[in-house]
Amino acid sequence: MASAIAAATAPPTAAKHSVLLLRRANDYLAATLRARYRVLSFYDSAAPLPAFLAASAAALPEPPRAALVVGGGSIQIDATFLDAAPYLRCVVTTAAGLDHGDLAECARRGVLVAGAGEVFSTDVADHAVGLLIDVLRDVSAADRYVRRGLWPVQGDYPLGSKLGGKRVGIIGLGSIGSSIAKRLKALGCVIQYHSRRPKDTVSFKYFHDVISLATESDALIVACALNDQTRHIVNKEVLGALGKDGVVVNIAHGGNIDEAELISALREGKIAGAGLDVFEKEPVVPAEFFSMDNVVLTGHEAVFTTESGSDLCDLMIGNLEAFFDGRPLLTPVLPK
Amino acid sequence: METTASSTADESPLVLLVQPLFPEFAAALAGRYRFVLAADADPAAAAEARVLLVPGLAPVTAQHLARLPALELVVGTSAGVDHVDLDTCRNRGLSVTNAGPAFAVDSADYAVGLVVAVLRRVAAADAYVRRGRWAADGDYPLATKVSGKRVGIVGLGNIGSRVARRLAAFGCAVSYHSRSPKPSSPYTFVPALLDLAAGSDVLVLSCALTDETKHMVNREVMEALGKDGVLVNVGRGGLVDEPELVRCLRDGVLGGAGLDVYANEPAVPPELFGMDNVVLSDHRAVVTPESMRGVLEVITANLDAFFSGRPLVSPVQL
Numbered sequence: 001m002a003s004a005i006a007a008a009t010a011p012p013t014a015a016k017h018s019v020l021l022l023r024r025a026n027d028y029l030a031a032t033l034r035a036r037y038r039v040l041s042f043y044d045s046a047a048p049l050p051a052f053l054a055a056s057a058a059a060l061p062e063p064p065r066a067a068l069v070v071g072g073g074s075i076q077i078d079a080t081f082l083d084a085a086p087y088l089r090c091v092v093t094t095a096a097g098l099d100h101g102d103l104a105e106c107a108r109r110g111v112l113v114a115g116a117g118e119v120f121s122t123d124v125a126d127h128a129v130g131l132l133i134d135v136l137r138d139v140s141a142a143d144r145y146v147r148r149g150l151w152p153v154q155g156d157y158p159l160g161s162k163l164g165g166k167r168v169g170i171i172g173l174g175s176i177g178s179s180i181a182k183r184l185k186a187l188g189c190v191i192q193y194h195s196r197r198p199k200d201t202v203s204f205k206y207f208h209d210v211i212s213l214a215t216e217s218d219a220l221i222v223a224c225a226l227n228d229q230t231r232h233i234v235n236k237e238v239l240g241a242l243g244k245d246g247v248v249v250n251i252a253h254g255g256n257i258d259e260a261e262l263i264s265a266l267r268e269g270k271i272a273g274a275g276l277d278v279f280e281k282e283p284v285v286p287a288e289f290f291s292m293d294n295v296v297l298t299g300h301e302a303v304f305t306t307e308s309g310s311d312l313c314d315l316m317i318g319n320l321e322a323f324f325d326g327r328p329l330l331t332p333v334l335p336k
Numbered sequence: 337m338e339t340t341a342s343s344t345a346d347e348s349p350l351v352l353l354v355q356p357l358f359p360e361f362a363a364a365l366a367g368r369y370r371f372v373l374a375a376d377a378d379p380a381a382a383a384e385a386r387v388l389l390v391p392g393l394a395p396v397t398a399q400h401l402a403r404l405p406a407l408e409l410v411v412g413t414s415a416g417v418d419h420v421d422l423d424t425c426r427n428r429g430l431s432v433t434n435a436g437p438a439f440a441v442d443s444a445d446y447a448v449g450l451v452v453a454v455l456r457r458v459a460a461a462d463a464y465v466r467r468g469r470w471a472a473d474g475d476y477p478l479a480t481k482v483s484g485k486r487v488g489i490v491g492l493g494n495i496g497s498r499v500a501r502r503l504a505a506f507g508c509a510v511s512y513h514s515r516s517p518k519p520s521s522p523y524t525f526v527p528a529l530l531d532l533a534a535g536s537d538v539l540v541l542s543c544a545l546t547d548e549t550k551h552m553v554n555r556e557v558m559e560a561l562g563k564d565g566v567l568v569n570v571g572r573g574g575l576v577d578e579p580e581l582v583r584c585l586r587d588g589v590l591g592g593a594g595l596d597v598y599a600n601e602p603a604v605p606p607e608l609f610g611m612d613n614v615v616l617s618d619h620r621a622v623v624t625p626e627s628m629r630g631v632l633e634v635i636t637a638n639l640d641a642f643f644s645g646r647p648l649v650s651p652v653q654l
Binding site: 122123126127129130131133134137138139140142143144145146147149151152155156157159160161162163164182183185186187188282283284285287289290296297298299300301304305306307308309 | 441442445446448449450452453456457458459461462463464465466467468470471474475476478479480481482483484501502504505506507601602603604606609615616617618619620624625626627628
C-alpha cells in the first residue's frame with residue numbers, strides 16, 4: 001500500500017528532509033525512512049540525549065523538524081526535551097498519544113503531534129475479547145489440563161461460565177473500547193461504560209464513576225489511557241464492587257490497575273479471574289499469578305501482529321509526509 | 337415437585353435410559369416420568385417402552401433398538417447424535433431429537449475463543465509468561481491478526497450460523513459450505529469443501545458427523561487450507577482424519593489447529609502436546625451451567641410434546 005506510494009513520490013536525495021528517530025526501528029521502518037528522509041537515529045548514536053539533540057541542531061540541510069517517538073516510552077517529550085530541540089515542529093508517536101503532561105508542553109509551543117490513530121484498535125480489541133472468552137471459558141486452563149494428560153485420568157475440566165448476557169463494563173470508550181463493544185455485542189454481552197464524558201453517538205449505558213460501573217458489571221475491560229486521573233483506576237474498592245463472580249481484563253496499561261490489590265483480590269477469591277496483557281513493571285510479571293488457573297497472562301502483545309507492524313509504519317510515514325507537505329496530519333492528536 | 341413413592345400404580349410415562357441421568361437432570365425430572373435403565377428393564381417394560389433417553393454420548397446400536405419393539409422416539413441430550421444408529425431409526429420410522437439450540441451459543445462462543453487463541457497464540461503466550469520467559473527471553477514471537485481473515489464455516493446450522501455472526505463482528509470475511517445453500521444467509525456459499533479450504537485462512541467445523549462427512553477433512557483439504565491455515569473443530573473428531581492432521585501439523589503442511597473434539601475421546605494424540613500452534617480442549621465447547629439448564633428444557637419439552645401428541649421441539653432430520 002504505502003510502500004508503493006513511497007516509491008513513487010520519494011524526493012531526490014538532495015531534497016531529503018531530516019527526521020529524528022527516537023525509537024528502535026524494525027527493518028521495514030528503517031528502510032522506508034532512509035529511502036525518503038535523512039535519518040538522525042538516537043539509538044545508533046553513542047551520545048546521551050542532550051548531546052544528541054544539540055548536535056542535531058547542526059544537521060544539514062536543515063535541523064530535523066519532525067521526530068518519531070514512542071509515546072509514553074522511556075524518552076519523555078517534556079519541557080526539558082523540547083527546550084533542547086527548539087527546531088522540532090512535529091512529533092509522530094506510535095502510541096495512541098503522548099503523556100498528558102508532554103501533550104500540554106507541545107500544545108504550549110505549537111508543536112504538532114500525530115498518533116497511531118486506529119491502527120492498533122482492531123488487534124487490541126480482538127485480543128481483549130480473546131482474553132475475556134479465555135477467562136470465562138477456561139480456554140488456556142483447559143489447554144494446559146489436556147496437555148498434561150489429565151483428561152482421561154481426571155475427567156472433564158470444571159464448567160466455565162457463559163458469555164451471553166454478561167454485563168461488560170468498558171473503561172474508556174475510544175476507538176479500542178468501541179471495537180471491543182462491537183465484538184462483544186455479537187457475543188450477546190450487554191455493554192456499558194465509563195469515560196470522562198458520555199458519548200452521544202452510542203446507546204450503551206453510561207456510568208459517571210468506575211465503582212458504580214463495577215457494581216453493576218460481570219466483567220470490566222480496561223481500555224483507557226494512562227494519566228494522573230487513571231493511574232490505579234481499578235483499585236481495591238473497584239475490585240470489591242466487581243465482586244466474587246466478576247472478572248477483569250486489561251489491555252491498556254499496567255498502571256491502570258493496582259497490581260498488588262489485584263493479586264490479593266484473586267488470592268482471596270474476591271474476584272473470579274483476570275486476563276492481563278500488561279503489567280506494572282514489564283517484562284516482570286509477579287510470580288503470584290503463575291499458579292493461578294483463573295488468570296490468563298500474555299506479554300504485551302495485544303498491539304502486535306505481523307500485519308499491524310507494517311500498517312503502523314505506513315501510517316507514521318504518511319503523517320511525516322503530510323507534515324512536510326504542509327498538509328493536515330493524517331491522525332492528529334494536536335491540534336485537537 | 338412431587339416425589340414418586342414406590343408404587344405399583346405409577347401413572348408417570350415410562351422412559352428408558354441408556355445410562356443413568358446426570359444428577360441435576362434426575363432431580364429436575366423426578367416425578368414426571370418413570371425412568372428405568374434399559375439394561376435393567378424387565379420384559380414388560382422393554383415391550384412397553386415408547387421412549388429411549390440417551391444421556392451423554394452413550395452408543396445406541398441396532399441391537400439396543402431391536403430389544404424395544406414399541407419404541408417410537410429416541411431423545412438425545414447432545415447437539416450431535418452420531419452415536420445413535422440413525423439408519424436403523426430411519427428404517428423403523430423412529431423420531432430422534434437432539435439438544436436443539438441449547439448448546440449452540442456456548443459452542444459458537446468457544447469456537448471463536450479457539451480461533452482467537454490459535455491465531456493470536458494466547459494459550460502459548462500464557463504458558464510462556466507463566467514460565468517466566470518474558471523477562472528472561474524477551475517478547476513472544478508475533479502472532480497474526482484475526483480481523484480480516486477469511487473464515488470458512490463447514491455446516492451453517494445452529495452453531496455455524498452463530499460462529500459466522502460473531503466472526504463477522506471481528507471483521508472477518510465469512511463463507512460457508514453445507515449440504516445445501518441457505519438462501520436467508522448473508523454469507524457466501526461454496527459448493528465444494530476443497531474450494532472453501534483453498535479460499536480460507538481459517539476453517540471452522542460445526543457440522544454433524546454422518547457417513548458422508550466422516551473424514552471430510554483429509555490431507556487434500558488440509559493442504560488446500562495450507563501452511564498458514566488454521567483448522568478449528570467443535571463438531572466431531574470423526575470429521576477429521578486425525579493421524580493425517582497430526583502429520584500435517586508436524587510437517588508444517590497446516591499452520592495450526594484449535595480442537596475441542598477428537599476421534600477417541602478422551603484420548604488426545606500426544607504429539608499435539610508439544611505444539612505451540614495448537615490449542616486443545618476437553619470437549620467443553622458446549623458446557624456451561626446455563627447450557628445444561630438449557631438442554632434440560634429442551635429434553636423436557638420434547639418428552640412433554642411426545643406424550644401429549646404435539647410436534648417435537650428439536651427433531652433431527654434422518
